[in-house]
Amino acid sequence: MSQPPMLSCPLKQTNEIDWVYPLKAHIRQAYGDDPDRYTEECNTLNRLRQDMRGAGKDSAAGRDLLYRYYGQLELLDLRFPVDENHIKISFTWLDAFTHKPISQYSLAYEKASIIFNISAVLSCHAANQNRFEDAGLKTAYHSFQAAAGMFTYINENFLHAPSTDLSRDTVKTLISIMLAQGQEVFLQKQIADGKKVGLLAKLASQASYLYAQAVEGVQENAQKGVFDKLWVQVAQVKHRFSSSLAQYYQALADDDANAHGMAVARLQAAEVDGKDALRIAAAFPSSVSPNSNLNSDAGACLTDASRKHLANVQERLAAFNKDNDFIYHQNIPAETTLSVIPKLPAAKAIPVSELYQGQDIQRIIGPDIFQKLVPMSVTESASLYDEEKAKLIRAEAENVETANGEMAASLDYLKLPGSLNILKGGMDQEPSADEGFRAWCEELAGHEPFGKAFEQLLADKSTINGFLDRCTKQLDMEESICEKMRSKYGADWTQQPSSRLTSILWSDIQSYRGAIDEASNSDTQLLNTARQHESDFDEMRSAGETDEADVLYQRAMQKVGGSRSRGRNGVTSPASPQEGSLLDDDYGEGGTTVPDQIAKVEDLLKRLSLIKRDRMQVLKDLKEKAQGDDISNVLILNKKSIANHESQLFQAELEKYRSHQNRLLQGTHKQTVLMKELTKAYGDLLQDKRVRSEQLRYENFTKQRNQVASKYKRVFQAFNGLVDGLVRAKSFYSEMKDTVESLEKNVDTFVSNRRSEGAQLLGQIERDKANHSGGQADRERDRLRDLMERMSMDPSSSPAKTSTSRPPTLSGPSQTQDPYSNKSQPPASNYYPRPPSNPNTAPSLHSPAGLPRGYPQHSATGATQGERMGEAGGLPSVNDPYNPMVYPFQSPLSAPPPGQGVYYHNHVQAPHHPYSQQAYPQNGQYSQQGYVPPPPPPGPPPPSQMMFGNPDMSHPSGPGGYAYHQPPRQNEGAATQQEQHDPWAGLNAWK
Numbered sequence: 003m004s005q006p007p008m009l010s011c012p013l014k015q016t017n018e019i020d021w022v023y024p025l026k027a028h029i030r031q032a033y034g035d036d037p038d039r040y041t042e043e044c045n046t047l048n049r050l051r052q053d054m055r056g057a058g059k060d061s062a063a064g065r066d067l068l069y070r071y072y073g074q075l076e077l078l079d080l081r082f083p084v085d086e087n088h089i090k091i092s093f094t095w096l097d098a099f100t101h102k103p104i105s106q107y108s109l110a111y112e113k114a115s116i117i118f119n120i121s122a123v124l125s126c127h128a129a130n131q132n133r134f135e136d137a138g139l140k141t142a143y144h145s146f147q148a149a150a151g152m153f154t155y156i157n158e159n160f161l162h163a164p165s166t167d168l169s170r171d172t173v174k175t176l177i178s179i180m181l182a183q184g185q186e187v188f189l190q191k192q193i194a195d196g197k198k199v200g201l202l203a204k205l206a207s208q209a210s211y212l213y214a215q216a217v218e219g220v221q222e223n224a225q226k227g228v229f230d231k232l233w234v235q236v237a238q239v240k241h242r243f244s245s246s247l248a249q250y251y252q253a254l255a256d257d258d259a260n261a262h263g264m265a266v267a268r269l270q271a272a273e274v275d276g277k278d279a280l281r282i283a284a285a286f287p288s289s290v291s292p293n294s295n296l297n298s299d300a301g302a303c304l305t306d307a308s309r310k311h312l313a314n315v316q317e318r319l320a321a322f323n324k325d326n327d328f329i330y331h332q333n334i335p336a337e338t339t340l341s342v343i344p345k346l347p348a349a350k351a352i353p354v355s356e357l358y359q360g361q362d363i364q365r366i367i368g369p370d371i372f373q374k375l376v377p378m379s380v381t382e383s384a385s386l387y388d389e390e391k392a393k394l395i396r397a398e399a400e401n402v403e404t405a406n407g408e409m410a411a412s413l414d415y416l417k418l419p420g421s422l423n424i425l426k427g428g429m430d431q432e433p434s435a436d437e438g439f440r441a442w443c444e445e446l447a448g449h450e451p452f453g454k455a456f457e458q459l460l461a462d463k464s465t466i467n468g469f470l471d472r473c474t475k476q477l478d479m480e481e482s483i484c485e486k487m488r489s490k491y492g493a494d495w496t497q498q499p500s501s502r503l504t505s506i507l508w509s510d511i512q513s514y515r516g517a518i519d520e521a522s523n524s525d526t527q528l529l530n531t532a533r534q535h536e537s538d539f540d541e542m543r544s545a546g547e548t549d550e551a552d553v554l555y556q557r558a559m560q561k562v563g564g565s566r567s568r569g570r571n572g573v574t575s576p577a578s579p580q581e582g583s584l585l586d587d588d589y590g591e592g593g594t595t596v597p598d599q600i601a602k603v604e605d606l607l608k609r610l611s612l613i614k615r616d617r618m619q620v621l622k623d624l625k626e627k628a629q630g631d632d633i634s635n636v637l638i639l640n641k642k643s644i645a646n647h648e649s650q651l652f653q654a655e656l657e658k659y660r661s662h663q664n665r666l667l668q669g670t671h672k673q674t675v676l677m678k679e680l681t682k683a684y685g686d687l688l689q690d691k692r693v694r695s696e697q698l699r700y701e702n703f704t705k706q707r708n709q710v711a712s713k714y715k716r717v718f719q720a721f722n723g724l725v726d727g728l729v730r731a732k733s734f735y736s737e738m739k740d741t742v743e744s745l746e747k748n749v750d751t752f753v754s755n756r757r758s759e760g761a762q763l764l765g766q767i768e769r770d771k772a773n774h775s776g777g778q779a780d781r782e783r784d785r786l787r788d789l790m791e792r793m794s795m796d797p798s799s800s801p802a803k804t805s806t807s808r809p810p811t812l813s814g815p816s817q818t819q820d821p822y823s824n825k826s827q828p829p830a831s832n833y834y835p836r837p838p839s840n841p842n843t844a845p846s847l848h849s850p851a852g853l854p855r856g857y858p859q860h861s862a863t864g865a866t867q868g869e870r871m872g873e874a875g876g877l878p879s880v881n882d883p884y885n886p887m888v889y890p891f892q893s894p895l896s897a898p899p900p901g902q903g904v905y906y907h908n909h910v911q912a913p914h915h916p917y918s919q920q921a922y923p924q925n926g927q928y929s930q931q932g933y934v935p936p937p938p939p940p941g942p943p944p945p946s947q948m949m950f951g952n953p954d955m956s957h958p959s960g961p962g963g964y965a966y967h968q969p970p971r972q973n974e975g976a977a978t979q980q981e982q983h984d985p986w987a988g989l990n991a992w993k
Contacts, residue, residue, distance in 0.1 A: 007236065007299075007303055014115050018055075059126045061127065064123050069366060077370050081377050114168055124149035128187075151356075172223060175220060203255055246273075387633055398624060418684065421697065439711065442717075469742040469743060495763065517738065521735070
């Protein structure tokens, strides 16, 4: 038996294209990635298009191939802008009805053509179903509605169609056809199931209405040459046929309602529509064109169905007329006065999102081919979703933390569960030291007493004071000798006073002594601390070495009265076995025993612990689930549908965590209830007198333990303070020792230079006296000779000769010859150039090599060494007289640079005091501001080995101790030679 034909849409055909090259070029330019990495992906997309071209038109497999390619195009559109301005690919499709080729560069055209073919495949699949079977009816019914939904998607999302088959009018007509045929299939199913005639009339009325709409569109498109003319005939036949069915079933309903006249009128109308349907079907050609997409027996099927239905209507009409004429005698209304039959829509367009409802759409589309290329917009949306997840996690974590904190605070306030130990007799029978006390004892173990360290500090301090005392003694002695020589020789002693040159040295000595005094105060404080805790240190050290920290701790507890009774080994304990515990007591009948109350409290504590553990596990599961939650694929699949609606999508996605949030909320509520029960139960327990007494004993015992721990904590802190203080003190004295040693060397150098200067000044004074004595003898001899001549009786003598006598010769320093040379003037040398003739030459700030820094060389007229060098290019020889008074006080042109003008070397700054953090003054120049010290005496500089301040060297005899120093043995030959030519070698014999 044949079934009435159904209209189905033909498929669009397309030409082959190449996806590989354009996509690789865009990957290189836009993403900056290596396109060769995506060769397989590009080839996969190419294969999908090839498979789509060969998809069958009436199979579910063909529909899935088309939808898979379309889904990949949607994903592709998120990453690659395929249009004429970016990736230019020409998509050529033939019109499904006119077969005219249309080409465009738009990816939207490709997608619209694919959706059109999906709709066409769905319509063909539905039209070819066997509708005499339930499975066939259901498949056809769903496929017609899905095809209508896909066509609706084209009209809603693709505007300005380039081809006729995609135009809005054409697609709208196709939607009407698909819905009408879906309504017809549903009606056939209801007829087969024998449903009520009233329902069947309404369904048929809706089908007639839909076919009427389709007839209008089909006729218009047929006139334009789009649809085949056979489609017009099929639509007209189905429209008349559905209208006749509606009237027929409504007549049956009216007859059941005793409206016999109305029933006859409707059957008459059904007969008219049935005859029209049969007339149109009879005019159907025997052969159909391929473009109509109809079978060759379509006309015969329509004619047969129409004829059968007309015969059925006519039979019923004759029966109803007979009954009305003989029985009911009701008036038969005119056809135009019949009421419109209500419509009942049973077919609707299925949206694209519901096309695969109940199936795994990801399985059909397959994995994202270019999933390694993630668009920036999707990444940003995913980041926003991650922020929403993070907010949710933080909120729940804060709630959990708050609930845990409330539980901990409540239990701490109730002193649970620790306070139950004393009530159950479960406290330690022997007080044992905690880990902190053991660690303190172990750290003190093996540490030597502090006595040796303090002795070493005392020795270092004595050594430093010795250095400072020797420096003070040398400076005092030098100043005393200088003033004694000045008192003896008066104005002839022209050496500068020592006080003006040693002010900074004295300042340093005073600063160092102050630092030592303050360090002594710190040492005293450390020593007092060591003596105060010496016994405690010894006890903890011994306990750590013998591993008896517990014994020391128990003895300490005994001293503070840490228990009320004696335990094992004579050690006190908080609850002795003789006293028993509260668990051994019973109140007897009529009341709840203490053990029962304690058991109830413990049960509540266990339940609270389980709630907390479950809450933490739920929070952990929530975090793990959120960490693995990636909605990138969801965002990619719904990119266009969620535009400006991301927050709604995020809220929908966050609903998956609702179960975890509810569990956490329920746990918090249960905790609140249990805490109330625990507070009440524990309060009832504490009302007992024995319980209160035991609790008081426990509190006293806890206080005593805290006292012991606090005491030994202070001892340990004092020990650490002593160790740290002694280390800093040792470092301080070590640095101070180096500093004062440097100071002593500087003082020795200064005193040595001053003694050498004084020795040369003393020699100059002696020479001046000798020269003055020789001139006076010559004058006396001349006076005696003159007197003898006057007293002479020789007539040849005359007073006139007196005027021709040789005047007395006065010798001066400039006429004194070098006793070691036959020349009256010393030769010029590199170290001693001749005096300059220009007194206005600027002084030189550089000392000649071999001389101590800070001794500018001056001439006898007060000119500096630089001036003399500018005039004659030389310095006075060793034998020139030396007079320090020719160097008056001069204001320097500018302040000397740092490091110049000092009388010593290797000076080190005073270290900072390590205890009091006092900063000591830095050593500057050992010459006062604006004062130019006298130059060193002529001759070679004294050797560095001649240290006057050596306490082991005896001072030579002589005036003020200024004498020649014996050089070291290794320079014995050079010293002997110098002694032979030294004009001051006889100074040792001067008394």
